[in-house]
Amino acid sequence: MATTTVTEIASRETFPFKVQDKPTYTKVPGGWEASHKGYKWFTGTVPNDDFVPPQDFEISQQSEKVSINAKGQTELPQKLNVDYNNYKYESLLAHTTLTKELPYEAYDHVDCAGRADPEKKSLFDAITSKTNMTPIIGTEVRGVQLSALTSEQRDELSLWAAERGVLVFRDQDFVDQSPEFLKQYGSHFGRLHVHSFGSHVKGHPEILSNLRDSDKTVFDSFSAGMLTTTRWHSDMTYEANPMGTTFLAALSVPDCGGDTLYLNSMAAYDALSTPMKAFLNNLDAIHSGARQSVHGKKKSPYRRDLVESVHPIVRVHPVTGRKALWFPPEYVSGIVGLKREESDAITDMLYRHLQGSLDFHTRVKWDNKTVVVYDNRMVMHSVVLDYPLGPGEKRHHIRITPQAERPIPVRERKAGEGDMVYDPTG
Numbered sequence: 363m364a365t366t367t368v369t370e371i372a373s374r375e376t377f378p379f380k381v382q383d384k385p386t387y388t389k390v391p392g393g394w395e396a397s398h399k400g401y402k403w404f405t406g407t408v409p410n411d412d413f414v415p416p417q418d419f420e421i422s423q424q425s426e427k428v429s430i431n432a433k434g435q436t437e438l439p440q441k442l443n444v445d446y447n448n449y450k451y452e453s454l455l456a457h458t459t460l461t462k463e464l465p466y467e468a469y470d471h472v473d474c475a476g477r478a479d480p481e482k483k484s485l486f487d488a489i490t491s492k493t494n495m496t497p498i499i500g501t502e503v504r505g506v507q508l509s510a511l512t513s514e515q516r517d518e519l520s521l522w523a524a525e526r527g528v529l530v531f532r533d534q535d536f537v538d539q540s541p542e543f544l545k546q547y548g549s550h551f552g553r554l555h556v557h558s559f560g561s562h563v564k565g566h567p568e569i570l571s572n573l574r575d576s577d578k579t580v581f582d583s584f585s586a587g588m589l590t591t592t593r594w595h596s597d598m599t600y601e602a603n604p605m606g607t608t609f610l611a612a613l614s615v616p617d618c619g620g621d622t623l624y625l626n627s628m629a630a631y632d633a634l635s636t637p638m639k640a641f642l643n644n645l646d647a648i649h650s651g652a653r654q655s656v657h658g659k660k661k662s663p664y665r666r667d668l669v670e671s672v673h674p675i676v677r678v679h680p681v682t683g684r685k686a687l688w689f690p691p692e693y694v695s696g697i698v699g700l701k702r703e704e705s706d707a708i709t710d711m712l713y714r715h716l717q718g719s720l721d722f723h724t725r726v727k728w729d730n731k732t733v734v735v736y737d738n739r740m741v742m743h744s745v746v747l748d749y750p751l752g753p754g755e756k757r758h759h760i761r762i763t764p765q766a767e768r769p770i771p772v773r774e775r776k777a778g779e780g781d782m783v784y785d786p787t788g
């Protein structure tokens with residue numbers, strides 16, 4: 363495996379920016395100092411005249427030597443100020459990839475929950491206990507390893523997650539499985555999403571790695587200038603095919619704090635009056651990745667430019683037929699067809715309803731090796747950054763995020779109809 367530096371990477375086919383301007387190089391002891399648009403960094407190799415710095419990427423002051431991986435993409439470790447040499451999950455720390463790709467295009471998805479036994483007998487026979495966290499949302503599950511589920515049981519898991527919104531599994535060996543296993547496992551539920559910004563396991567961009575440690579740099583900037591760190595959202599709703607059955611696994615968590623909040627968007631819809639339901643059933647909202655993009659570009663090179671999608675405010679689950687008020691504050695930028703004041707008033711009312719009604723909220727307290735399975739179509743969530751982190755403390759998760767169908771609006775739903783065709787083996 364060849365070793366190179368950032369300066370070499372940009373000339374490869376994995377980084378197809380057009381040549382616009384190049385850095386200047388100055389010989390310094392042990393190598394060269396490169397500078398470009400006010401940024402300076404060090405390279406130990408001979409200057410590469412073809413190098414074009416990534417657009418909107420703040421090149422680190424001191425570039426590390428990195429490896430070209432077998433897939434032809436080049437990855438950089440997330441810059442950390444903490445020593446992780448003896449960390450059990452060092453191999454799962456976040457990396458970014460220097461590549462530039464076209465936005466995802468819409469595709470047809472087959473939901474595996476459609477194959478499930480409605481009674482979920484195979485899965486329920488395998489577990490020893492299930493305890494609802496509230497009557498409305500969330501179930502704690504004991505006595506089964508997610509990693510051991512059969513194909514039939516995974517189908518039922520997906521259906522159950524759609525029904526309960528959130529399923530919490532403790533002490534899972536899921537976190538100790540190989541990346542290859544996790545990707546194959548996750549592909550059962552849909553095409554695995556690769557995030558527009560970095561933070562993935564090295565060599566496996568389909569496995570998101572989310573780390574906050576005492577350095578705090580990654581997440582704290584996200585809430586700068588805000589009264590709260592609570593940011594309700596479903597994951598990446600700006601994509602044409604937003605996310606479905608999702609797996610979030612805790613590798614290391616603080617003793618107290620860093621919980622994840624969930625709310626049930628199905629119950630939020632059910633609570634509305636009949637005239638309000640009828641009104642919202644026919645409306646679409648614009649979902650934009652702009653805010654996440656602004657934040658992400660500060661930390662990482664980005665794979666794909668930000669996108670916007672228009673999605674129904676009320677979406678229907680393709681298998682259960684349940685309707686969800688799918689209106690995540692983090693990504694919605696407006697309601698299609700309404701005038702500004704109308705859109706603002708409806709948005710304000712819906713946000714107060716979604717965020718204020720604790721009737722359909724719950725809260726997951728993490729332990730190491732807890733895995734939460736949630737249906738991004740039917741719930742929203744937010745981390746709570748309420749915990750102090752001293753040296754050595756960290757909150758580290760990995761996430762497998764399968765995409766699902768293009769959201770189905772109420773107006774297009776026909777009883778018993780799915781809209782699929784995703785073949786994970788194809």
Ligand SMILES: [Fe+2]
Pocket residue numbers: 595596597743
């Ligand atoms: Fe999220």
